Amino acid sequence: MRTTPTMTAVFADSLLVFERYARQTLRSRINLIFGLIQPMLFLGFFGPLLRDVPLGREGDSWQILVPGLLVQLALFSSAFAGFGILIEKQHGIMERMRVTPVSRTALLLGRTLRDVALLVVQSLILVLAGVAFGLRAPVLGVLIGFVLVAVLAASLASLSYAFAMRVNSPQEFAPVINSINLPAMLLSGILLPMALAPTWLDVISHFIPFRYLVDGVRAAFVGDYGDSALATGALAALLLSAASLTLGIRLFRRAGA
Amino acid sequence: MTAILSTHDLALTFPTKKGPVEAVRGIDLTVEQGEILGFLGPNGAGKSTTLRMLTTLLPPTRGTATVAGHDLATEPRAVRRKIGYVAQSGGLDPQERVRSELVLQGRFYRLSRAEAEARAEELAVDLDLTELLDRTCAELSGGQRRRLDIAMALTHRPALLFLDEPTTGLDPGSRADLWQLVRRIRDEGTTVFLTTHYLDEADALADRLVVVDHGEIVAEGTPRALKERYGGSPEATLQDTFIAITGHGPRREESAPLAV
Ligand SMILES: Nc1ncnc2c1ncn2[C@@H]1O[C@H](COP(=O)(O)OP(=O)(O)OP(=O)(O)O)[C@@H](O)[C@H]1O
Numbered sequence: 001m002r003t004t005p006t007m008t009a010v011f012a013d014s015l016l017v018f019e020r021y022a023r024q025t026l027r028s029r030i031n032l033i034f035g036l037i038q039p040m041l042f043l044g045f046f047g048p049l050l051r052d053v054p055l056g057r058e059g060d061s062w063q064i065l066v067p068g069l070l071v072q073l074a075l076f077s078s079a080f081a082g083f084g085i086l087i088e089k090q091h092g093i094m095e096r097m098r099v100t101p102v103s104r105t106a107l108l109l110g111r112t113l114r115d116v117a118l119l120v121v122q123s124l125i126l127v128l129a130g131v132a133f134g135l136r137a138p139v140l141g142v143l144i145g146f147v148l149v150a151v152l153a154a155s156l157a158s159l160s161y162a163f164a165m166r167v168n169s170p171q172e173f174a175p176v177i178n179s180i181n182l183p184a185m186l187l188s189g190i191l192l193p194m195a196l197a198p199t200w201l202d203v204i205s206h207f208i209p210f211r212y213l214v215d216g217v218r219a220a221f222v223g224d225y226g227d228s229a230l231a232t233g234a235l236a237a238l239l240l241s242a243a244s245l246t247l248g249i250r251l252f253r254r255a256g257a
Numbered sequence: 258m259t260a261i262l263s264t265h266d267l268a269l270t271f272p273t274k275k276g277p278v279e280a281v282r283g284i285d286l287t288v289e290q291g292e293i294l295g296f297l298g299p300n301g302a303g304k305s306t307t308l309r310m311l312t313t314l315l316p317p318t319r320g321t322a323t324v325a326g327h328d329l330a331t332e333p334r335a336v337r338r339k340i341g342y343v344a345q346s347g348g349l350d351p352q353e354r355v356r357s358e359l360v361l362q363g364r365f366y367r368l369s370r371a372e373a374e375a376r377a378e379e380l381a382v383d384l385d386l387t388e389l390l391d392r393t394c395a396e397l398s399g400g401q402r403r404r405l406d407i408a409m410a411l412t413h414r415p416a417l418l419f420l421d422e423p424t425t426g427l428d429p430g431s432r433a434d435l436w437q438l439v440r441r442i443r444d445e446g447t448t449v450f451l452t453t454h455y456l457d458e459a460d461a462l463a464d465r466l467v468v469v470d471h472g473e474i475v476a477e478g479t480p481r482a483l484k485e486r487y488g489g490s491p492e493a494t495l496q497d498t499f500i501a502i503t504g505h506g507p508r509r510e511e512s513a514p515l516a517v
């Protein structure tokens with residue numbers, strides 16, 4: 001007889017795991033700042049350059065830049081989430097938890113939930129800073145943007161955890177994440193819309209799922225809720241998260257991982 | 258006597274970049290209810306790997322096992338509810354407080370918050386950790402950390418406790434305390450499966466010994482029987498017996514005189 005934990009047990013366990021890691025994050029405020037540094041630098045030192053540049057699409061330059069920076073924030077904040085697991089593996093913490101009856105799915109979901117919560121707080125700070133620089137956007141649009149980046153963060157974090165379960169050292173982990181993150185950031189039009197790109201670059205960028213998210217959040221920030229870019233962005237986020245969570249849960253449940 | 262653990266042809270091969278490593282090559286093993294089993298063998302013999310299979314952490318490449326009444330392959334969750342495991346290098350988060358580690362462990366075993374908090378206090382009293390409850394794990398000494406590791410593994414009063422080298426790195430006084438503790442755990446009804454490199458420890462604690470080398474069982478029996486059979490007489494030292502079995506000279510480890 002193979003017993004699987006009930007949904008309620010998975011949920012309760014996820015909350016326990018979330019609570020532990022949320023507490024750890026609150027204790028070391030470095031986590032809060034770490035992911036924010038890059039987007040904040042771009043906001044302050046790059047954003048002002050775009051003020052009078054024609055960007056090839058609807059909206060004020062801040063309404064175009066800030067959505068990109070939100071996605072960049074998710075990329076840098078969540079993609080490195082797996083780092084924590086590498087450290088925990090070295091201390092034997094993962095194995096200690098994995099011999100208890102706690103749901104292994106919850107060990108992933110609880111952590112991911114923490115990353116999403118962290119990202120939402122960071123996003124709020126980033127948007128408020130944007131407002132200080134001159135961003136004006138409808139509240140509903142900003143909230144939709146938060147939902148999209150939260151789903152993106154959940155996807156990236158669980159992919160990052162899944163990958164961290166497969167490798168043994170930070171030395172193997174960091175270079176891979178770095179070498180994916182930077183091209184992904186450039187190719188998804190995070191700083192400038194891909195509408196400015198030559199055809200070949202535009203074509204390549206269509207293969208990067210983050211591109212659709214950036215465009216979706218931009219549509220939300222200008223209040224264009226009927227725009228197909230928003231629907232496409234939401235669909236991309238949904239597909240990405242379904243695939244990532246499935247993969248992550250599979251790896252966490254596998255006995256040997 | 259009834260067996261609380263039995264394995265048949267249990268084996269595990271690690272695929273590595275330099276080719277497969279046959280860490281465990283087919284082990285048939287029985288642990289009786291209520292005994293302290295000493296699992297001995299030189300470095301790399303496959304002791305930890307065997308324990309990690311029996312605790313549901315690694316899937317065996319071959320063979321079967323029944324652990325605490327449940328099939329390891331098909332009922333891993335039922336197995337986890339009944340066993341405790343202290344890994345060779347522990348499993349504590351240096352930044353967490355002793356109390357919160359104990360409470361979370363209780364919650365993982367499905368205790369309510371109040372029950373988990375009460376159990377943490379109880380375990381702290383039992384394992385002499387009361388003064389340390391509000392320290393972080395990083396602020397504990399090696400011996401204190403080991404006691405906390407064991408306390409965590411005892412949270413749910415397991416039927417079977419696996420201890421992987423519980424006394425490595427401890428001073429003689431702490432080791433003696435830990436031996437007392439292991440005996441007490443057994444007297445309270447928990448079967449203990451422990452690995453060690455200290456032959457005096459195996460001699461003093463274990464009811465029965467299983468010696469592995471290169472992933473295979475090379476000898477098993479009571480310490481007395483092994484001494485008689487391999488050491489030449491019941492008065493032989495376990496160290497001579499061990500050398501006779503494995504063909505290895507003793508490797509001195511840290512300050513312990515009888516380590517292999
Ligand atoms: N994750 C792993 N990947 C590849 N090989 C491994 C892994 N873990 C252990 N091994 C190899 O498997 C063999 C058995 O290792 P194991 O840790 O089980 O030995 P041990 O008896 O516990 O040794 P020690 O007394 O040093 O703790 C060794 O050759 C070891 O190098």
Ligand SMILES: [Mg+2]
Nearest residue numbers: 304305306345
């Ligand atoms: Mg070992």
